[in-house]
Amino acid sequence: VELEFVEKFEKIVTLEDIKACAELQNIALIKQSRLSVMPISESEFNVIINLSKNNL
Known part of the structure; x- marks a missing residue:
């Protein structure tokens, strides 16, 4: 498994x-x-990313 940091979530x-x-x-x-x-x-x-941005 390869992982790479892209950005920090705004919200956990x-x-x-x-x-x-x-x-x-x-x-x-x-x-x-x-x-x-x-x-x-x-x-x-994409749903998880939206959750981290409070978009759902």
Whole structure:
């Protein structure tokens, strides 16, 4: 796994935020056991970015 810092989130996105978001109800973080690194789709990524900017 290769990671690269791009930008700091304006707001921390908590597990509670993710669970409360209708668009993320099928994300592996909720459906499977907690992994430190897991794949997410581009649309899930964009929703999380929007959550960090308080846009949802």
